[in-house]
Amino acid sequence: MVLCWRVSGFTVKGRKIVPPEGRGKTFPEFSSGKIGVAYQQNTSKSNKGNGMTSLKNKIVFITGATSGIGLACARQFAQQGARLLIAARREERLQELALEFHTAGIDVLSLTLDVRNQPAVQQAVDALPEEWKAIDVLVNNAGLSRGLDTIQEGKLQDWEEMIDTNVKGLLYISRAVLPGMVSRGSGQVINIGSVAGHEVYPKGNVYCATKHAVAALTTGMRLDLLGTGVRVTTIDPGMVETEFSVVRFHGDAERAAAVYRGLTALTPDDVADAAIYCATRPPHVSIAEMLLFPTAQASATQVVRG
Numbered sequence: 427m428v429l430c431w432r433v434s435g436f437t438v439k440g441r442k443i444v445p446p447e448g449r450g451k452t453f454p455e456f457s458s459g460k461i462g463v464a465y466q467q468n469t470s471k472s473n474k475g476n477g478m479t480s481l482k483n484k485i486v487f488i489t490g491a492t493s494g495i496g497l498a499c500a501r502q503f504a505q506q507g508a509r510l511l512i513a514a515r516r517e518e519r520l521q522e523l524a525l526e527f528h529t530a531g532i533d534v535l536s537l538t539l540d541v542r543n544q545p546a547v548q549q550a551v552d553a554l555p556e557e558w559k560a561i562d563v564l565v566n567n568a569g570l571s572r573g574l575d576t577i578q579e580g581k582l583q584d585w586e587e588m589i590d591t592n593v594k595g596l597l598y599i600s601r602a603v604l605p606g607m608v609s610r611g612s613g614q615v616i617n618i619g620s621v622a623g624h625e626v627y628p629k630g631n632v633y634c635a636t637k638h639a640v641a642a643l644t645t646g647m648r649l650d651l652l653g654t655g656v657r658v659t660t661i662d663p664g665m666v667e668t669e670f671s672v673v674r675f676h677g678d679a680e681r682a683a684a685v686y687r688g689l690t691a692l693t694p695d696d697v698a699d700a701a702i703y704c705a706t707r708p709p710h711v712s713i714a715e716m717l718l719f720p721t722a723q724a725s726a727t728q729v730v731r732g
């Protein structure tokens with residue numbers, strides 16, 4: 427049986443979605459948070475008999491799930507039988523996705539959330555229903571680049587947005603989620619870093635600085651969480667074709683398309699595949715870092731176009 431939990435009605439493509447009468451469950455504490463909708467089925471967790479970690483009924487919290495790598499992660503974790511906590515700012519896209527997953531028989535709870543808003547992040551995590559509190563995997567994916575300017579011409583607003591999202595947002599989410607993992611003695615954080623956390627490229631200055639910060643924080647987390655049972659991983663892709671470059675160039679789709687012209691970039695699914703690999707290792711194995719390039723790329727600046 428499918429239990430539908432809801433806070434208030436929501437609309438997808440002009441259609442009002444209302445869960446079946448008598449089967450819904452309301453969570454009053456949700457009314458204070460900007461939470462979309464939750465659907466739940468069977469919740470018993472299990473591990474695979476072959477020593478690998480099963481994701482069946484594991485709760486996977488993915489930030490930035492409305493697009494690109496985050497969305498591909500949501501789809502692939504769902505295929506593994508995970509229960510999805512999906513977060514991003516674009517509410518309508520999130521609700522469409524929640525409905526899509528629900529229709530496919532996946533347990534899902536969507537959180538309309540800006541990771542830069544620390545009180546909202548803490549409130550959303552604190553207000554999770556009991557059945558959704560025990561987060562097993564956190565995918566810190568929400569992030570962006572803004573602009574490609576020399577340091578002397580950089581735009582302060584772009585800098586603030588990247589630092590606030592890629593560094594502070596990742597910290598706020600992690601600070602809210604980690605105490606639960608530590609108290610349960612298990613969990614995994616997968617930070618989506620970048621080749622930009624390994625190398626600095628011309629005009630990449632602040633974006634590269636934020637991804638170097640993610641690399642440092644990943645190491646810091648691993649050190650501080652040693653002995654708690656919580657694994658910490660960073661997956662660091664090179665070029666992935668997503669909305670990333672459209673966002674970087676403030677909506678200039680033509681300039682964004684040129685970034686990927688003449689080469690086969692990684693797909694979001696390639697990165698999600700790496701995340702699934704890391705999350706399904708046996709409990710005693712922790713993948714610390716995975717650097718992932720398209721075959722047509724050898725460093726942040728070296729690519730071959732055919």
Ligand SMILES: NC(=O)c1ccc[n+]([C@@H]2O[C@H](COP(=O)([O-])OP(=O)(O)OC[C@H]3O[C@@H](n4cnc5c(N)ncnc54)[C@H](OP(=O)(O)O)[C@@H]3O)[C@@H](O)[C@H]2O)c1
Nearest residue numbers: 490492493494495514515516541568569620666668669670
């Ligand atoms: N594409 C690449 O070449 C590449 C390479 C290396 C690393 N990465 C990293 O991969 C991650 C995902 O990027 P992507 O390539 O998949 O780009 P994308 O398609 O633009 O997706 C970014 C996601 O982050 C969300 N997001 C952005 N700001 C947010 C905020 N303040 N609060 C909550 N969610 C926010 C966006 O959703 P909303 O707009 O709905 O909030 C969207 O779902 C980023 O951390 C990026 O730095 C990308």
